[in-house]
Amino acid sequence: MKNKKSFFNNIFEIYDDTNHITIKFLGIKFHKKRFVSNSDFLKLKQDLESKIEKTLPRTKLKLEIDIVDHCNLNCRGCDHFSPIAKEKFLDIESFKKDIERLSYLTEKGYYLEKFSLLGGEPLLHPEICKLLKITRKALPFANNISIITNAILLPSMGQDFWDTCKENSITIFITKYPIKIDYKKIEEIAANNSVKIDYFNNKEVMKTSYKLPLDPEGKQDARNNFLNCHHANFCIPLKAGRIYTCTVAPSIQHFNEYYNYNLPLTEYDSIDIYKAKSLQEILTFVSRPIPFCSYCKVKERSYGNEWGISKKEIGEWM
Secondary structure: OHHHHHHHHHHHEEEEEOOEEEEEEEEEEEEOOOOOOOHHHHHHHHHHHHHHHHOOOOOOOEEEEEEEEOOOOOOOOOOHHHHOOOEEEOOOOHHHHHHHHHHHOOOOOOEEEEEEEOOOOOOHHHOEEEHHHHHHOOOOOOOOOOEEEEOOOOOOOOOOHHHHHHHHHHEEEOOOOOOOOOOHHHHHHHEEEOOOOOOOOOOOOOOOEEEOEOOOOOOOOOOHOOOOOOOOOOOOEEEEOOOOOOHHHHHHHHHHHHHOOOOOOOOOOOOOOOOOOOOHHHHHHOOOOOHHHHOHHHHHEEEEEEOOOOOOOOOOOO
16 A cells, blocks of 8 residues: 555645645646635545546455345345345355455465455355355455444354354454444454454444435446446455456346346456456456446435435335
């Protein structure tokens, strides 16, 4: 990450005073009079920096994998489309094959910034302990292997689960929803088993809903969508031997099947981990727009909405 920041600073810098702004891009300086307030300028600067950084390949891979498609909570507008997904558990042998290939590409996890098992709800998988053991064995140098869960099933998980998490240095990341859960009890169980518990965002934040509307005609600007998408080159999924730059594309099959649509997913929307010659090729791929980006209405997305259970209405995604 340090090298990436250094590279970023070498190609793009902004200096400002009360009346003027100086932008240096690739060594060329542009000097302009300021026309916006300090706060507006700061927002513009941060937005521009985030867009440029999004297109710079990471130095390490941040990856997630859905081990279960369905969920026991089913949030409205879920970007994994879990409320309308058929019940499906990731096959152990397929998982093992992909993780072993990932091990080779990342030098046994050394070049993995983070690897998360999620869903759907990952704790629904009947063989989650096997998946965790396979993951740690293949990725011994990965510093951050985690399960991202809604915590509903944590109090009822057997001792084998807690022992597996402890022995394989697995962190449990909890997303807090506005439902009745005894988090103190969960923290006590985790502490008694020497398992690390953390909270998505932070412990005090309750989950809200968001809406990520789709364009079934695919008429959106893919490049602009990529630059303005919070998921792109950030939430990077591995699915069936292929890596995507966002969570919506690899899960669109659930939307298509449930509502009888045909939003197309092509080979150009992901990269095959068995054909990729290096990790750098993958890191470069996920830092670029994909054709499916034209099927998202990123400008119309809304966040911080009241959380609720899905009614499986198409309007949640349109």
